Amino acid sequence: MTATVSKSQLAYRTIKERISDGSYSPGYRLVLGRIAEELGVSAVPVREAIRLLEAEGLVQFERNVGAQVAMLDPTEYQVTMQTLALVEGFATAVSAPHMTPDDVARARAINDAMALTLEHFDPATFTRLNLDFHAVLFESCPNPHVLDLVHRGWARMRALRESTFSFVPGRARESVQEHAELLDLIESGADALELELAARNHRLRTLDAFLAHYGAPDGVPTSSTTGEGER
Amino acid sequence: MTATVSKSQLAYRTIKERISDGSYSPGYRLVLGRIAEELGVSAVPVREAIRLLEAEGLVQFERNVGAQVAMLDPTEYQVTMQTLALVEGFATAVSAPHMTPDDVARARAINDAMALTLEHFDPATFTRLNLDFHAVLFESCPNPHVLDLVHRGWARMRALRESTFSFVPGRARESVQEHAELLDLIESGADALELELAARNHRLRTLDAFLAHYGAPDGVPTSSTTGEGER
DNA sequence: AGTGGTGGGATCGTATATTATTTCGTACAC
DNA sequence: GTGTACGAAATAATATACGATCCCACCACT
Known part of the structure; x- marks a missing residue:
């Protein structure tokens, strides 16, 4: 009924919101599993959301290492x-x-x-x-x-x-x-x-x-x- | 040895390439399972690649329906x-x-x-x-x-x-x-x-x-x- | 003391399986 | 003949599980 937003979308919006409002400040390390658990979803949609945010330049991502909020530079x-x-x-x-x-x-x-x-x-x-x-x-x-x-x-x-x-x-x-x-x-x-x-x-x-x-x-x-x- | 590119990256590049060179022409329907099988990977990385391409505007995407190459307009x-x-x-x-x-x-x-x-x-x-x-x-x-x-x-x-x-x-x-x-x-x-x-x-x-x-x-x-x- | 190797822990990456949704065809009622 | 309802097939969405990779600390050897 609430437009049934997909969980990927939910993760994407939530993380983006938290970066914007400062809950996740620059340099903050985004751990897939932790965020997934926190949002009550699995790691896959979280990963997808993070990749999208990486494409926007909001987070930096390194393979097999992890993601963090883009640094101040x-x-x-x-x-x-x-x-x-x-x-x-x-x-x-x-x-x-x-x-x-x-x-x-x-x-x-x-x-x-x-x-x-x-x-x-x-x-x-x-x-x-x-x-x-x-x-x-x-x-x-x-x-x-x-x-x-x-x-x-x-x-x-x-x-x-x-x-x-x-x-x-x-x-x-x-x-x-x-x-x-x-x-x-x-x-x-x-x-x-x-x-x-x-x-x-x-x-x-x-x-x-x-x-x-x-x-x-x-x-x-x-x-x-x-x-x-x-x- | 070949820089061990991730399969998400592989799917992303391959699909983008095929859109660019016309193998997938505008309107072509991108079915996750089919492409996954074709590339010898699972559906998850293909889905991720398609979402990235959607963010770039190269493909149109509708939830629970599928993706297709962006139409000529x-x-x-x-x-x-x-x-x-x-x-x-x-x-x-x-x-x-x-x-x-x-x-x-x-x-x-x-x-x-x-x-x-x-x-x-x-x-x-x-x-x-x-x-x-x-x-x-x-x-x-x-x-x-x-x-x-x-x-x-x-x-x-x-x-x-x-x-x-x-x-x-x-x-x-x-x-x-x-x-x-x-x-x-x-x-x-x-x-x-x-x-x-x-x-x-x-x-x-x-x-x-x-x-x-x-x-x-x-x-x-x-x-x-x-x-x-x-x- | 410094350097190189090695093991463990943490984390990502992907395949498989399950669930939910949509679509399309078909049959039935009007 | 047309419209609707129902069901089956196709497909996407997600969860779970396992494997691969990387980082770091510790230890042996020089």
């Missing part, structure tokens, strides 16, 4: 964030023409709520609202592949950054400001390319801020590779 | 190609600064070979060389995620278009021409954004040509959504 962070910027920028541009005035209003309301969280230090809420904000932007996206890429990127970032990946101290206020500008652009019916770059650079600036704050990885150039920016 | 084609254009454009821009003069020379050689295939009608060879061409472009890409997205896109297109997805009658010659221009841009050390858009529009023009040739899907606008283009 600045380089990982950079390329993932870069890819997310690419995909989100595109998704924004494609979605914008399909957004209703009501959609824009909802996005503004969420952004206002984000501004309120700045009064207190609350990275988790900030990140959650940030996801909601972008979710509103993308919900009219007619390209399901791109949407899927966005969601995978988010799942990765959540796993890597423990639920606060959008929040960089000293950058949050600008982020809210840029959101507002982005909505203005959308309302003004701006050019698709202009929108895409605005949305992309919004993420890339967060990336730069993060790298500046936590230190850039070794050989990777910190300039964000693509955009209008100053070289 | 103009809308599918459009969004996949659009996504591929996005990702390839970005990959080109990111890779370009890392390309050596030798890399560019190799790409030119492949492009010359493509020009030769225009003498005869040979879509399969054309598409293969086209993949080689872009592979050279991307092999210096420092972002593995983006590369992975490219490869998945290619696999999808192969599955959907039966090994000739880059070839649209009447467009091949322009394609070769645009490749040459792209290489010129790279050699001239062009701006990253300029490169990205050039590479993206190269794919999008192929998409438009395809849609014009085979007919556009129903409600989807044929203009390629993003780019400098004439609106």
Whole structure:
């Protein structure tokens, strides 16, 4: 009656959820038998779920050794964030023409709520609202592949950054400001390319801020590779 | 001795290969037991492989019913190609600064070979060389995620278009021409954004040509959504 | 003390068997 | 003639069991 979800699906969703919400933090070792027992299923569906999560990059897997939640790694962070910027920028541009005035209003309301969280230090809420904000932007996206890429990127970032990946101290206020500008652009019916770059650079600036704050990885150039920016 | 690949991996690679080369054409029904027997393994690893391929979009899967190779569908084609254009454009821009003069020379050689295939009608060879061409472009890409997205896109297109997805009658010659221009841009050390858009529009023009040739899907606008283009 | 080998424990990998679900054909009733 | 209900066959889904592999600690030998 409850849509009779398969046990593989159950294992997949449960593990993914636990990675996202931090119950399984980066490096946590995922033992098939233990998880299977815990969920009341056999090891086979758990293994299947873990292989899927491996394909998404959420867990690392080694044959005959086991799986663990993907580790926190600045380089990982950079390329993932870069890819997310690419995909989100595109998704924004494609979605914008399909957004209703009501959609824009909802996005503004969420952004206002984000501004309120700045009064207190609350990275988790900030990140959650940030996801909601972008979710509103993308919900009219007619390209399901791109949407899927966005969601995978988010799942990765959540796993890597423990639920606060959008929040960089000293950058949050600008982020809210840029959101507002982005909505203005959308309302003004701006050019698709202009929108895409605005949305992309919004993420890339967060990336730069993060790298500046936590230190850039070794050989990777910190300039964000693509955009209008100053070289 | 042969790196002792797991049977799941074997099943995965074999099925993917057969989808790519057309042994399993779109719509072909993948029956667990039959494939398992054929490969000399049990049904469990085959099931796992099929679930992974489902996650990549290469096969469609329905619970308790079975799997089949993803069907040919103009809308599918459009969004996949659009996504591929996005990702390839970005990959080109990111890779370009890392390309050596030798890399560019190799790409030119492949492009010359493509020009030769225009003498005869040979879509399969054309598409293969086209993949080689872009592979050279991307092999210096420092972002593995983006590369992975490219490869998945290619696999999808192969599955959907039966090994000739880059070839649209009447467009091949322009394609070769645009490749040459792209290489010129790279050699001239062009701006990253300029490169990205050039590479993206190269794919999008192929998409438009395809849609014009085979007919556009129903409600989807044929203009390629993003780019400098004439609106 | 350092190095190489060896055994045990833990864990994954897969085959087999069982169960649950769906589908399709057939027969019966209307 | 058509629609429905029932049953058998096909197939996927999972559990269980066993085998293969890897890691680690301990011990012997140098």
